[in-house]
Amino acid sequence: MTDTMTIAEFNDAGFDAFLASRHEPEWMLAERRQAWSQFSDMQWPGRRDEEWMRTDIRLFKLQQYHLVLDPPDAMPSEITPLLDSDITLGGHIHTVDGNCVSSTIADHLTQQGVVFGSLDDLTAEHADRFQTMLLKSAYNSQADRFAALHSSCWSGGQFLFVPRGVHVTEPLHVLSALTDGAADLGHTLVVLEDGASATLLAETASEQEDGGGLHCGGVELVVGDGASLRYVNLQNWGSKVWHFAQQKAVLGRDANLQWTSAAIGSRLAKVNQHVILAGEGANTQVNGVLFTQGSQHLSYHTLQHHQAAHCHSDFLYKSALQDKSHTVWRGMIRVDKGAQRTDGYQRNDNLLLSHHARADSIPGLEILADDVRCTHGSTSGMVDEELIYYAMCRGFTRKEASRLIVTGFFQQIFDRITIDSVRDALALAIARRVRDYE
């Protein structure tokens, strides 16, 4: 490996070349080296780990992917974002293979102290903030080997900082793209100070619809006292991409978080999504939309952790599966001893569009307080053939009838999404994928 290399493989030489390409303070490089050492000492998660029992990664071969050290100048023309149509943005960030290729923020936001840009570009200016917050606020670098890999090799990524009391009314948009065979280890750090508010729309895409690659990402959302964040995450990678992510939010007193998480892409996804309600009166609503086809496997593990009293959490995940695809949803409401008057809800509904699809749904409760209301539910079933027949009697084709039923299934979630462009984009993306119900 030499300085002229434009890609770096995931080995010691490649890691050294990656570090040499970075222009970072010594403390950050030291943290990367420590994480790489941990990564090197760890094993991939095994099938005996409860979280991985239903998710088979034996065919995942890290050596097939590489870090891109010499990024392209612009977003590939084949990639079109879905979430930003017909809305006025306050700024955007575009990355390709974990490298920022374009970044903007409106002047009036900058004047109010809002920071929005690539982590790479902002490292020098915000070193103090990064040293105390990055990968420390809401990320566990030692959770597993993927987390250690992410902590050692993250690049590009996004940083959003909204100062106390500032309201960012225009949504901010992030598009992360991947070319065939490349790796994206992007990290998102969002910090809303007390009383601030913002909306962040993040989506992913591959240069080719059947493109391969690796995403090993992390999301940290820090929502201060009384702050309010709307965060939308659309995973739309190519059909051969491996997607691993640890996503976590920490909410302060009376903070609000509406988190919409949609997944329609990738070959296999394993996502841990945690919301920590750390301040009294915090409130979160999580909307999950999964649509799978082919032999896709999407595994979502959610945690709503009530650490403080008088908090409210509401998780609703809906999945529609066709062909031989497989989803795993494992949700947990954890209520600490002092988190009295908690109101927690979680639900997972699965619509099977094929006799060969499979949905594993495992809701759970761990409650140590004695004055709470926590409920959960799960449904799984196939489309009622009578509904198809009813629609076809009224002139719809079988495919149109299937689309109608799938759209109706997701309507409960679409109704909860308060951003029109997001609701429309998700509905369209899913409707395009629905084939005849088998």
Next chain:
Amino acid sequence: MSTEFQHAIAVNELADPGTMMIEIDERLVVLVHVEGEFFCIDDVCTHDNGPLSEGELQGCQLICPRHGAKFDVRTGQAMTFPAILATTAHEVKVDDGNVYVKINDE
């Protein structure tokens, strides 16, 4: 995805009786050598995705190491609870000392 026979192993690489996990066409399957014949099924228990290749072979039945579901290696049929659905069986042929597998991608 190829649907042609592909070379898996040499006959003498797998004892009789014996099992071996192999990868063909980005798919993990279990090759089984029993009573002089070779068979091949997906390395997936249809109950909860357990790895059948880590299970015990009893005659022509492979037992999932997680919950004891049994599968007939000749057909992939589930023979006992908790599995109720067959795992996919693949066509196998032996030619000139080598074992070939044709992936069933139906």
